[in-house]
Amino acid sequence: MQRATSLVAVNAPKHVAAFSKVAALVETPRGGPSSGSGAKIAGRSRFYKAVGIEAEGDGYCITLDGKKVRTPSRSLLQLPTKALAATVAMEWDAQREVIQPTTMPIMTLASTALDHWDFEFIIEELMKYLQTDTICFPVESQHQEKLATRQEKKWQPLRKWFETEFGGELDINYGTITKLQHDAVAVNNVRMFVDSVRQ
Template identity: 30%
Template structure:
């Protein structure tokens, strides 16, 4: 788990219970954090995903691999070694972003940018006030703000209430987004990493629309988005207790330009990243139908992203339905096209 390039020495990977947690076995050797103790994971869903990382790392015995191939492992090690033993310090560091929260600093010009900020950011300040009892003040320009004591106190309480895994994810998300509010929204499942990153890059996106993009900027934005996705996935999988109930089951009917644009392939990849089970298929009438099961937060996050989909798609609406006929946990697949969607419960 160090930052250096290493060579693969194992042939098989598995995860197994270790008391109330899970451990990873590389052949017959347990995986350890750099400090020496065993890496112990809080959910079977996370353990399975970490196991998959090590199964893929390097490919064959003797092949080289680096830490970029093990994002979940790095986050799990950070949680165990750096977050859990020093929670007050982590909370204090995150609380330091309150006065400088991106959402509270609005442009003085041009008017179109200010309107865009207002429309995109204000709903999340409202969410923060409703969800955490923290009403933050807004200013224009770059003069520093000092947020009300009661709002800062409320956000401090919200941070103390987070799990170790959530604090670990927030430690990645908040610096990337420049916003504690957006980070808490992702941790709460109210906002997906993709949407949160888009909100954080709103000013930059506006400038790119007028002056054009360059390769360095695009590469940097892609790297930020990837880090945000990894943090979100870590938090989602950490919550997904494999020994518990299967979570929510939803049927989606997706309308718009969603066939012939890679929408099903995109949805399969995103669902697998979040550890969901189910299937997606085309319908003869041009819609896409999906049946998804997993932790409610993960399904909610994917639903937010599904309204956008891959680049060539144009989603006009997604009808959702809660189901109660659980599906077998056999992964997430692309099913054959169908003439008719599943029968809705309301018509039974």
């Protein structure tokens, strides 16, 4: 599996710490070494070599060395589409020597959805990403002209797509990380789009 790559960066949700304590991350025989261990995956050395995807019921699950990943409450991490499963699998595959849950936002959100079923909470967490998207924080050209040119070439099409898709512009802060003031209509349209997923 290829290493995960991304054009954007996001801050992990505040509740990510709640998912770093995992009684049993993967399937093991009852009473096995991970049973009731409350093991933390944050900062834990990567303990697996192969990441895979398997069909499971009417969805797909993630496997680590053939063992199926579970949520913190021990629910099977069963995802509705292969594309979503592939995204989570890439997050696992992208981990290096040490596992960093803060670099696994989709895994975190999927676990939240399966364990809590509070869709309003999920929507609020997703909406926070609009305030942290890297494409809204390009460097200033007078300081890093080469990088600024590359960012403009890669990111402007994404910002244009957003404007067309959601009917408003993204706020841009050059060289500073301050609160963004996105177009209110666009933000509302994004929220409506996310909310439509539950239908």
